[in-house]
Amino acid sequence: MAGDFINLYPPGIPILAPGERITYEILEHIGTYIEAGLSIKGLIDKKYVLVINRED
Known part of the structure; x- marks a missing residue:
């Protein structure tokens, strides 16, 4: 699971x-x-993407 927003900027779309x-x-x-x-x-x-929960 993602631990933070990852946005394409501009325009800021998650x-x-x-x-x-x-x-x-x-x-x-x-x-x-x-x-x-x-x-x-x-x-x-x-x-790198912050991961808060890893599914095996």
Whole structure:
């Protein structure tokens, strides 16, 4: 589960919200946005997502 908001900025659209399940598809989208040079707010060191609960 995500521990913080991850937003594509601008315009500030949330990609993930706190407590939301993190899927492989979402991580692929975030990677694509990073490679395209888009600004993503809420990542740790501009590439890590804070995880608060890991499902095995």
